[in-house]
Amino acid sequence: MLNIVLFGPPGSGKGTQSAKLVEKYGLLQLSTGDLLRAEIAEGTALGLKAKSLMDAGQLVPDEVVIGMISSKLENNPTAKGFIFDGFPRTVAQAEALDSLLAERNTKIAKMLALEVANAELIVRLLLRGKDSGRADDQNEEVVKDRIEVYNSKTLPVANYYKGQGKFVSINGVGEVDKIFKALCAQIDVAQI
Ligand code: B4P
DSSP states (O other): EEEEEEEOOOSSHHHHHHHHHHHOOOEEEEEHHHHHHHHHHTTOOHHHHHHHHHHTTOOOOHHHHHHHHHHHHHOOOOEEEEEESSSOOOOHHHHEEEEEHHHHOOOOOOEEEEEEEEEHHHHHHHHHHHHOOOGGOOOHHHHHHHHHOOOOOOOOHHHHHHHHTTTEEEEOOSSSHHHHHHHHHHHHHHHO
């Protein structure tokens, strides 16, 4: 089983690259952002709770996203492996993920971290906001708040994986295909 954490600030290309990685490696993508947006679209109680936090650029409580990931792992026992996209976003989530994987006799092989400067992130997200309909992409203050939340709460997760010797930095600026090749080179080494 091959499990990869795709890491990076909002707008760094996690969703974009995950889609390509899924196609090439046949792994299952687990995007907590997508799972939460699906809950909102279905109008579930969880979705209603998450919406106001997401629209404000804040993180949804750890127990909510950990519960969603846990049930996805439970429901996909035969998966070849997983790409965790946008999860874990806090150290508590990273610890919970390690436990969930250990229960299944597997672990994270690598964290691949897309590095993009703040100014470029803001341009990308506001551009996406013009046609995505995502409230959190349409307001520059909210976009800046998301980057701030990333720096304060999510960046420490990189140190968590550095401590395990699993962290790899990838330049997230440039052509999508060039970035994809750099990610594949790391995954190919991890598979050997
Ligand atoms: P996410 O859905 O994870 O959204 P995101 O961080 O904005 O990244 P995304 O994957 O969508 O963007 P991408 O970089 O692909 O999270 C949304 C919210 O959900 C969070 O703020 C939080 O409230 C909540 N949430 C999610 N997970 C959570 C968790 N674990 N714990 C707590 N709360 C959680 O792409 C951005 C844009 O850049 C696209 O338009 C793309 O076309 C463009 N782009 C990509 N690559 C490019 C390149 N190389 N050059 C130019 N543009 C590029």
